[in-house]
Amino acid sequence: MxxxxxxxxxxxxASGNTTYKTINPKLNxxxxxxxxxxxxxxxxxxxxxxxxxxxxxxxxxxxxxxxxxxxxxxxxxxxxxxxxxxxxxxxxxxxxxxxxxxxxxxxxxxxxxxxxxxxxxxxxxxxxxxxxxxxxxxxxxxxxxxxxxxxxxxxxxxxxxxxxxxxxxxxxxxxxxxxxxxxxxxxxxxxxxxxxxxxxxxxxxxxxxxxxxxxxxxxxxxxxxxxxxxxxxxxxxxxxxxxxxxxxxxxxxxxxxxxxxxxxxGSINPVLLLPEAASSKATTHAKTYASSITLGTGQFCTNPGLIIGIKGAALDLFIKTLSEEIIQINPSCMLHPSIIGNYEKNKQQLIAQQGVTVTAEYPHETAVNHARQAVSVVKGETFLNTPSLQQEVFGPFSLVISCSTKEEMEKIISSLEGQLTGTILAEGNDAVQFEAVIEALKNRVGRIIFNGVPTGVEVCPSMLHGGPYPASTDSxxxxxxxxxxxxWVRPFSYQSWPDQLLPDALKNRNPLGITRTVNNQQTTASL
CATH class of the missing domain: 3.40.605.10 (Aldehyde Dehydrogenase; Chain A, domain 1)
Structure with missing residues (x-):
């Protein structure tokens, strides 16, 4: 067929001479x-x-x-x-x-x-x-x-x-x-x-x-x-x-x-783990994000590739739990040998950067074309001074940034390229205390999520799937x-056009019965 x-x-x-075949990545x-x-x-x-x-x-x-x-x-x-x-x-x-x-x-x-x-x-x-x-x-x-x-x-x-x-x-x-x-x-x-x-x-x-x-x-x-x-x-x-x-x-x-x-x-979809959320729900959020990072082998444009928090015991617990949980998940197959090849290459390039520490990488042998998920950590100052750390690693990988202060977190957010999504993990007064940080994030993303995960794009009229460049070419x-x-459309005007020659959508009697704006008033009535 x-x-x-x-x-x-x-x-x-099929008149050409150039041919090719697809690959079953599971069987290789x-x-x-x-x-x-x-x-x-x-x-x-x-x-x-x-x-x-x-x-x-x-x-x-x-x-x-x-x-x-x-x-x-x-x-x-x-x-x-x-x-x-x-x-x-x-x-x-x-x-x-x-x-x-x-x-x-x-x-x-x-x-x-x-x-x-x-x-x-x-x-x-x-x-x-x-x-x-x-x-x-x-x-x-x-x-x-x-x-x-x-x-x-x-x-x-x-x-x-x-x-x-x-x-x-x-x-x-x-x-x-x-x-x-x-x-x-x-x-x-x-x-x-x-x-x-x-x-x-x-x-x-x-x-x-x-x-x-x-x-x-x-x-x-x-x-x-x-x-x-x-x-x-x-x-x-x-x-x-x-x-x-x-x-x-x-x-x-x-x-x-x-x-x-x-x-x-591209998008690395930054996640802000704010202090009260880290203190009260570090373990819960870590388990949730271990699943989100590895969902679909990380092959989603909304994969959470960057998690940003304030250094301290709560963030340390989050990193420890995330690192433990993510290696408990069985690796899954990537879409193509070239995709897993790029994943491994980009992952290795990122973790080889000075100041980056790998806290977890799946330690066992995997089946062919199955990805080894990983988590790395870097200080906020190092991230700011290393633009290459913004590179997307398409696959089950996330980089955690440990910030010294709220001001450093805001500076990091402002330095990011445009993204599809941004996520806020907040409890108590976090959203008020970090209002400026959240406002900075809004300026860098097309969709902002509160206490959730970015993976999963609901198809509905209010969904915005896009964002400032390079998340998309037109935000x-x-x-x-x-x-x-x-x-796929453009606006088009008719001036002084005979009614019988107008498209049905613009005729006086409104034969389509659609909602129209007539003299600044929305109506379905005929003229």
């Missing part, structure tokens, strides 16, 4: 399917079809787009065991994780279907004419959000379903009215092809134009570079490393017509939840 071919419009094509062997990297001609055809499809798809009703999104969800569910087994064979992740991520993917698709079915997301705004106004008559002006055009989505290595072929970026772009070309991630190309097949079937069943979706294989960077540079592509979605996201951002900025790149990149937008649709 998996062919290794590229899905381009309604066709499956290649999976059998041969995948064919997309050629320049195939890339050109995919983009050309997407450009043509946009002329029709952009004007499809919310109901029609919703039927497409719901059909994709149905087709993914119909893949059943084949999808789950392929996912596990390409990632080393367990069946429970596969089912959970599939559920999240289905939920995202259906939530966007609900959004566009209702229709108010277009933010229709109407200011009616006032010809009697002096000295200058007021014109009738109406505004709404409209789709950008063909979008390129890069599959993520650590989420083969929820952030890849039919993940949040793709679902949001379809909801907005943008055709999507996915650059499939080479680590899970088989999973990607199965989902591409589901999208293809859904597109045909619901009457979508050919080219509304294509899925292109690539084991290197060439296909992605060509897609981003193509003049018909109007936006890019990416989840991955700072290096990869920044390279795409630079490419897009250097085009004759620059385009937005919405990249979610004004989220990569999770229905508001992520705003990445």
């Amino acid at each position: 998996i062919t290794g071919h590229n899905y381009i419009g309604h066709q499956r094509i 062997i290649e999976n059998p399917t041969v995948f064919y990297e997309a050629t320049e001609e195939e890339i050109e055809k995919a983009v050309s079809l997407a450009k043509d499809a946009f002329q029709h798809f952009r004007n499809f009703s919310g109901a029609k787009k919703a039927s497409f999104l719901n059909a994709i969800a149905d087709e993914i569910l119909a893949l059943d065991e084949l999808l789950l087994k392929t996912y596990m064979a390409e990632t080393g992740l367990p069946e429970g994780r596969a089912k959970g991520e599939r559920g999240r993917t289905i939920g995202q698709l259906r939530s966007f279907a609900d959004l566009v079915s209702e229709g108010s997301w277009v933010e229709a705004t109407i200011d009616t004419a006032a010809p009697e106004r002096t000295p200058i008559p007021k014109q009738d002006i109406r505004k709404m959000l409209v789709p950008l055009g063909p979008v390129v989505v890069f599959g993520a290595s650590n989420f083969p379903l929820a952030y890849s072929t039919a993940g949040g970026d793709t679902a949001a772009a379809f909801a907005a009215g943008c055709p999507v070309i996915v650059k499939s991630h080479p680590m899970h190309a088989g999973t990607g092809e199965l989902v591409a097949m589901a999208i293809h079937k859904a597109a045909q069943k619901t009457g979508m134009p050919e080219g509304v979706f294509s899925n292109l294989n690539s084991s290197g960077i060439e296909v992605g570079v060509q897609l981003v540079k193509h003049p018909a592509v109007k936006a890019v979605g990416f989840t991955g490393s700072i290096q990869g996201g920044r390279a795409l951002f630079d490419l897009a900025s250097q085009r004759p017509e620059p385009i937005p790149v919405f990249a979610e990149m 004004r937008f989220t990569a999770v939840g229905v508001h992520s649709i705003k990445r």
Whole structure:
């Protein structure tokens, strides 16, 4: 059923000579399917079809787009065991994780279907004419959000379903009215092809134009570079490393017509263990964070890679308990040999820095491609003087910083690069006593958590998954939840336009029945 071919419009094509295979990291062997990297001609055809499809798809009703999104969800569910087994064979992740991520993917698709079915997301705004106004008559002006055009989505290595072929970026772009070309991630190309097949079937069943979706294989960077540079592509979605996201951002900025790149990149997700919380709950927090650091082998963008406290007996107890607990957890498989290779390299580089002390590292032999979790400690002064300690170690690792004073803690927070999340562990008067520190943290993150863990991103409208650079390339937008649709649209105004020629969202009688802002008042009434 998996062919290794590229899905381009309604066709499956494999005309190139460059091939590759995925790897089963648990068995440390290649999976059998041969995948064919997309050629320049195939890339050109995919983009050309997407450009043509946009002329029709952009004007499809919310109901029609919703039927497409719901059909994709149905087709993914119909893949059943084949999808789950392929996912596990390409990632080393367990069946429970596969089912959970599939559920999240289905939920995202259906939530966007609900959004566009209702229709108010277009933010229709109407200011009616006032010809009697002096000295200058007021014109009738109406505004709404409209789709950008063909979008390129890069599959993520650590989420083969929820952030890849039919993940949040793709679902949001379809909801907005943008055709999507996915650059499939080479680590899970088989999973990607199965989902591409589901999208293809859904597109045909619901009457979508050919080219509304294509899925292109690539084991290197060439296909992605060509897609981003193509003049018909109007936006890019990416989840991955700072290096990869920044390279795409630079490419897009250097085009004759620059385009937005919405990249979610690196984050070490600082956690502040404040004094009263450390004194009263050091052991509890340590046990909780041992689990959070090792969850999913630390392969989450919200993994708590940095824990900051005030030196003293309470912090010492936290470090001791965390170190004892984390090595009691059985190591688990990482996604790919190259990922565990980078984990070990980055971990060793960090702990080799002067002043860093390793307090725990899993001491026993592990199965192939299974990560050895570790905890290290450093003084606040050393951290401030060693910028390389901010490097993300993607995997089950965390660095604890022992600060001398509250002022030093604030200085460390202010020195951090932008992050996806920040967490406050506080009791009693901690939040009041450390108000300035917390305010500094708010300025460096996109989401702040109180007495919890950063791992786990709820998909809901109020979730902000993004943050100041380099957590993301544009901190004004989220990569999770229905508001992520705003990445793929632009505001557009009509002035003095005949009512019968306006889009339904802006017509006087409000045929869609949506909520609109009319002369500064929100209403569903007709004019």
